[in-house]
Amino acid sequence: MRNSTFLLISLFLISFSVLGQGQFPSQVWHKGQIQMNAGTVYQGMVKYDLENNLVQLQNQGIETFTSSNVKQFEIFDEQYGGIRTFYTLPFPLTGDYETPVFFEILTEGEDAILLCREQIVVDNRSMGYGPMAMNPMWGPQIGGAYKLSFNYYFIKDGKIQRYSQKKKELLDIFDDRAEEVNLFMRKNRLSHDKRGDLLRITAYYNQIK
DSSP states (O other): OHHHHHHHHHHHHHHHHHHHHOOOGGGOOEEEEEEETTSOEEEEEEEEETTTTEEEEESSSEEEEETTTEEEEEEEETTTTEEEEEEEEEEOSSTTOOEEEEEEEEEOOSSOEEEEEEEEEEEGGGTTOSHHHHOTTTOSOSSOEEEEEEEEEEEETTEEEEEOSOHHHHHHHTGGGHHHHHHHHHHTTOOTTOHHHHHHHHHHHHHHO
């Protein structure tokens, strides 16, 4: 009886955690296609994991591909209501050695391209709050909650550079049009660290170039 009760509590905790956090990208299937380096294109249900540079295809079974074998893949994201495109590009995620890495292309242009990578991080700001954290039966929530975080990159002058999400660095990236970009941001109340705003800022820079 004690083991059964413990199992029920454990299942409840897991369900509560999943419902509270929502699903992460590596847990969700989308309609899409994968283009291999050799040129072959596979269509079906696609699921991706940017942290581990993996993409899976569900079509009469499940196949897993690494970024070393994939040129690009696309998904139709029902939440965003559109097609999202990911390319494999060489980049040193750790150290100086370049490896094939998946990047999502947020906006393209002749002068600047905005890229993005997702990762799951612990949000310690929620530590000690919420129904589970406050319930004395379980004690305080340890380590905070998991959330999806975004890292942004720019391709400019043929090089990929990581963006630290600081306004000064953003204006340095757009140094030849920094005053105009800064004015555009102020007039439209755009932030230097929000996904949608970075899309608009990069598109504006490409437009005035």
